[in-house]
Every structure is written in C-alpha cells, then in structure tokens.
C-alpha cells in the first residue's frame with residue numbers, strides 16, 4: 001500500500017548545544033538548517049528552552065533567514081515564550097512540557113489536566129497566525145482535550161516506544177505502537193493532523209512512519225549524532241529514505 005508522503009522536520013537544537021559548549025558562533029545552527037533543507041527536509045524545528053541551553057533568541061531570525069522551509073517553534077506554556085512566539089510568528093508552534101532539570105522533553109503535555117492553562121496559549125498563538133500543535137501522549141483523553149481546545153495538530157511523543165525497543169521489550173513496544181496507531185486514527189477522525197517525534201532513529205522510525213494518519217515526523221538528536229559520522233546531508237537523506245520506504249515510496253495519496 002502506498003501512503004501519502006510524510007514530512008520530515010529536522011530539529012537542529014543540538015548544533016546549538018555543541019556551539020554553546022565553547023561559546024562563539026561555530027557550529028552555526030542556521031548553516032545546519034540550510035544543509036538540512038538542501039538534503040530534503042520539509043521543515044526546521046527549534047526548541048527555545050527557558051534556560052536557553054541550546055537555541056538562543058538570536059537564532060530564531062538567523063534560522064528563518066537561512067531557509068525557505070516552514071519553521072516549527074517548540075515552546076513551553078510560559079508568558080515569556082508566548083511573547084517571543086507571537087512576535088516571531090513561526091509557521092507552527094508546538095506546545096511542550098518543560099522542566100528545568102530534565103535532559104530532554106520527557107513526556108507529553110498533560111493537556112487533559114492542564115486544560116485551563118493551555119487553552120489560552122492555543123488561542124493566542126492561533127490568533128497570531130501560527131499553526132498550533134500540542135505535544136501529547138498517544139491517549140484518547142489527551143486527543144479529545146486537544147480537539148476540544150481547537151488545536152489543529154497534535155504530535156505524539158514516541159520516546160516511550162523507542163525506549164521499549166532498545167530495552168528489548170518486544171511486547172511492550174508492540175503495545176505502545178498500538179497505542180500510537182489507535183490515537184492517530186482517533187485524532188484523524190476528529191479532523192486533527194497527526195505528527196510524531198522524539199527519540200526516533202533509523203532502526204525505530206519505520207513502524208511509526210507507517211502509521212497511515214501520520215503526516216509529519218520531527219527528528220533531531222539521532223540525525224545530529226549520525227551527522228558527526230556521515231555528514232548532515234547524508235544523515236537527513238537516509239532518514240528521509242527510511243520514512244519514504246515505510247510509506248511505500250512516499251508517492252500517492254494527497
């Protein structure tokens with residue numbers, strides 16, 4: 001079966017992580033964005049964290065100026081980020097949970113519990129012209145709450161699925177994949193566009209990319225790690241090939 005092509009959003013945060021390790025300007029995330037575009041990325045994802053551990057404020061315009069691709073800004077639900085995002089007006093804004101002490105985004109945003117906190121962010125970002133996405137766990141209640149808030153897009157956190165695969169827990173991974181599949185079908189039926197991301201690698205991306213309703217995958221850390229060995233262009237191309245292969249060549253349905 002041939003599925004609609006799925007977009008690959010390349011997250012370039014960790015180019016900034018390496019740059020910031022020494023200060024200065026090298027390696028430049030904007031240059032990475034341009035290379036990712038040349039290699040076939042469909043979008044550039046950046047996460048401006050509260051502690052600015054990787055992407056910094058000045059990167060936003062620099063990255064946008066380096067590419068013609070849509071920019072997806074990941075952000076916490078804080079007033080500070082809302083002001084930045086409504087001024088920057090990215091093509092897409094993805095609301096994520098953020099804890100200072102975490103190494104990475106450890107789970108989805110619990111929109112069911114935080115409905116009253118998150119809903120105004122959805123509205124204000126939408127009014128500013130950004131396509132709002134909620135980074136959530138693949139569960140019915142989270143999807144239903146996202147739909148009730150009028151979020152046009154959800155991104156399911158795939159970190160647990162990837163961890164179960166690497167732990168050798170085949171049954172657990174199969175259950176988690178089923179959860180992703182069911183949540184994707186449920187969200188799609190409610191008119192929500194389905195994205196996925198977090199922790200995906202060449203070895204884990206195919207089953208997730210093969211979920212018919214998935215329209216976009218956002219992948220960063222693994223691509224940047226591979227880029228150290230094979231170069232960014234080759235790493236992005238290979239990930240693109242894995243996704244296309246999972247979808248039966250990527251041509252077909254609109």
Ligand code: PXP
Nearest residue numbers: 105135197198199218219220221
């Ligand atoms: N999607 C979201 C919402 C994220 O927060 C992240 C990590 O910043 C990613 C995708 C990419 O995850 P990874 O870097 O593990 O591929």
